[in-house]
Amino acid sequence: MEETMIVQPVRLHELIQDKLIQAGLKEEHADTVAEHLVFADACGIHSHGAVRVDYYAERIAKGGVTTDPQITFERTGASTGIVHGDNGVGQYVALRALEYAIDQAKESGAAIVGVKRISHCGALSYYVKRAAEENLIAISMCQSDPMVVPFGGSENYFGTNPIAFAAPREYGAPVVFDMATTVQAWGKILDARSKNQDIPDTWAVDVNGQPTTNPHEVNGLLPMAGPKGFGLMMMVDVLSGILLGLPFGKNVSSMYNDLTEKRNLGQLFILIDPRRFTDLPSFKHSIETMIGELHDIAPAAGFKQVYYPGETNQVKYDQYMAEGIPVAKRVLDYLESTTIHFDQYGETGSFATK
Numbered sequence: 001m002e003e004t005m006i007v008q009p010v011r012l013h014e015l016i017q018d019k020l021i022q023a024g025l026k027e028e029h030a031d032t033v034a035e036h037l038v039f040a041d042a043c044g045i046h047s048h049g050a051v052r053v054d055y056y057a058e059r060i061a062k063g064g065v066t067t068d069p070q071i072t073f074e075r076t077g078a079s080t081g082i083v084h085g086d087n088g089v090g091q092y093v094a095l096r097a098l099e100y101a102i103d104q105a106k107e108s109g110a111a112i113v114g115v116k117r118i119s120h121c122g123a124l125s126y127y128v129k130r131a132a133e134e135n136l137i138a139i140s141m142c143q144s145d146p147m148v149v150p151f152g153g154s155e156n157y158f159g160t161n162p163i164a165f166a167a168p169r170e171y172g173a174p175v176v177f178d179m180a181t182t183v184q185a186w187g188k189i190l191d192a193r194s195k196n197q198d199i200p201d202t203w204a205v206d207v208n209g210q211p212t213t214n215p216h217e218v219n220g221l222l223p224m225a226g227p228k229g230f231g232l233m234m235m236v237d238v239l240s241g242i243l244l245g246l247p248f249g250k251n252v253s254s255m256y257n258d259l260t261e262k263r264n265l266g267q268l269f270i271l272i273d274p275r276r277f278t279d280l281p282s283f284k285h286s287i288e289t290m291i292g293e294l295h296d297i298a299p300a301a302g303f304k305q306v307y308y309p310g311e312t313n314q315v316k317y318d319q320y321m322a323e324g325i326p327v328a329k330r331v332l333d334y335l336e337s338t339t340i341h342f343d344q345y346g347e348t349g350s351f352a353t354k
């Protein structure tokens with residue numbers, strides 16, 4: 001088990017922000033990315049938390065992110081719009097786009113906003129949760145690197161293309177569900193590699209497209225639920241890529257190939273004001289009732305209780321924000337060091353080795 005240290009959220013935020021500013025990001029942008037990464041780590045989504053700072057710093061320092069992006073907002077209809085991100089740092093552009101979409105949804109009842117040309121935007125839960133805190137239902141999805149074999153195929157085509165959903169409830173934080181459309185994230189393969197542990201044969205395939213249990217042989221991830229996950233990742237690529245006129249499928253840029261190039265990724269927000277369909281208190285009450293009914297279901301053998309989808313992340317968030325966040329010691333050592341980045345990612349192909 002990797003050694004971890006407990007860090008207070010404010011301290012972690014400062015360390016991340018400082019590192020990204022040293023890499024070349026403007027203070028406001030670094031502040032937004034830091035808030036996002038602290039959120040992800042606090043939710044227990046460590047694959048998308050502080051561990052990413054080294055990679056982001058390398059891409060920023062090498063020119064693969066526009067540090068002074070000209071973000072423009074194009075309203076294309078009463079409930080539609082495109083935010084042109086100019087390949088600014090993903091979290092900053094996506095948050096500006098979300099704010100734009102929230103205003104539009106409140107005004108017109110719904111908003112479908114595409115975010116065009118951004119870099120990696122991180123954990124989608126962050127965005128949908130913020131919209132649900134404004135009493136909106138939110139869905140988001142985005143493109144990611146082509147590292148997944150199509151169902152029945154032996155070459156990578158789609159990305160891990162995640163989908164997130166959030167809805168406001170009567171009490172407590174919104175319900176937030178957020179998942180990649182693969183069986184497992186790439187981070188889990190890296191983890192198994194570092195420990196020299198076998199992986200289940202349902203996670204990934206080798207160069208011949210054959211299931212493998214050896215994490216060192218992995219050359220492609222498998223879609224979740226076979227053809228169903230495959231279909232969902234296609235839907236994500238159509239809605240956040242093709243719809244916005246961006247590269248799609250195997251032509252989506254790779255995170256680790258050339259860090260001097262901009263990524264040109266796409267993301268989509270779909271926001272719905274529940275007040276246009278029902279009254280808000282009834283909606284929120286019904287969500288609360290649904291949660292209560294799920295909690296009342298007797299657990300199956302081997303389970304302590306039924307959690308509503310996404311609840312395990314919320315439980316961690318509440319605990320870690322109050323008590324401190326576990327961060328891998330090697331990540332903390334880097335954040336506290338004078339090293340801006342380790343120059344370890346460029347040209348490693350589709351898959352990072354670290």
Ligand code: NAI
Pocket residue numbers: 045047048120121122123124125142143144145160161162163164176177178179180181184185307308309310311312313
């Ligand atoms: P995961 O497999 O850890 O969890 C998926 C969902 O299942 C979460 O909402 C989680 O709360 C829920 N869940 C897990 N165990 C549960 C339980 N026992 N009961 C009820 N619900 C449970 O997530 P995954 O697929 O590894 O994705 C991690 C993150 O990676 C997400 O935040 C996603 O947005 C992000 N991501 C971002 C990408 C990008 O390019 N920006 C690409 C791929 C993923």
